[in-house]
Amino acid sequence: MNSQRRVHDIGGVEGWGPVPYDPEEPVFHDDWERRVFGLMFQVLPHTAKRPGEFRHALERLAAEDYFCSDGYYGRWRSAMEVLLDEYGHVDKAELDGRLGAAPGTSPGYRVEGVAEIDPKHLPPNRVTSKPERRTVRRELEEPSQFRVGDRVFAAGNDEMGHTRLPEYVRNVPGTVVKIHPAEVLPDSTAHDLGDRPQHVLCVAYRAKDLWGETAEEGVVINVDLYENYLELETESA
Template sequence: MDGIHDLGGRQGFGPVVREEGEPVFHRRWEAFVFTLANRMLAERVCVNVDQFRHAIERIDPVAYLTHGYYGRWLGGMETILIETGNLDPEELTARLLARGGSAHDLVAARPAANPDVVPATDQQGARRELSVAPHFSVGQPVRTSSVPVSGHTRLPAYARGRLGTVTAIQGGWVLPDSNAHGRGEHPQHLYCVRFEGSELWGQESEPGQAVYLDLFESYLFPAEQEAVKP
């Protein structure tokens, strides 16, 4: 989806701010959110990591930028708990008010009115053996899809419609675009694709720069007719 999470190449965020001696968790609630997310995945309340990531992508965009990493996770997990019928938002609000919280604070969670139903599965991980051979080969020029996707996808907007070169074949993997929505695993071959900086950023590109992305077969089209600019 064209959400706030798709940050590659966005401008205006300023310098990277680092914290000396940063602890693993700053506050205990961050460790709670981390533990909750892992428990939800283990218990298949959240069925797969694609559903998990998409829930975070769907949170309030202002909260995405201002609530921090574990605030984003909190918004995503709360979204899934409500969508799966495991949490009553009114019960949470009552508990929040009892603990001195305000009903006026921005809430990150954005549960859908008609959420996707992601069926439970015993499948582990995302690697899958494929019986079909890869469509593309190492060294082959490829062009990425230029079409925006409203749901979950792992083709960043900055690399849409761009020309690259396959540098590695990474094996068969569950397709996040369908798996996140409970529409099946539809595993595909995954390719590492190299994009020259000039192809992504034009004349503003820094010299001697390349970006590598791992992209699913359905994101790619053969591009032998087009020359890859060095």
């Protein structure tokens, strides 16, 4: 969202107010939202085919587009406009004309470029058999280097490309509670740098460790993290 803090890093950050919850909220508030949802299935197969690529398009939106009053589906619409332009299907100037918008006002004029990532900051690629169906799952011969019960922390790195590591858990100790099947690493696939599959671990964090002693008593937050994000807590000593 054009800042040094990634979009998914706003979790746990003060100043955003309470999250409204309406158990009766409809899936679509207006018909245009329904149409945007349908367009996703038409646009993404011709643009953001790689895991993480669409999310990175969302992250690159200008703040005025990401936090627009049209909300969730408005962000999707803006990201699709960006991708249609970047992949050469519909130029952003043509989009302005077709949508009846003032020239030079579409999200494509404000979006950040795709981040350049140094592959040396990513784990090595591993050869795995390609699944018969389209899936992010991969079969790895070697087991995870971690076990359930291990105390770990996620150090992360300062690259500003796509990642699924939320800032609020960075360098906070947690406990591995489950090991999921391996998946391709979106930090890599979003930038077309290969699958680099990783085991996925569910790490449990005490709310008080994340947000201090004023956090709710007894609350535990489970976060699924890729193995390359993690180090044993003893290694930091």
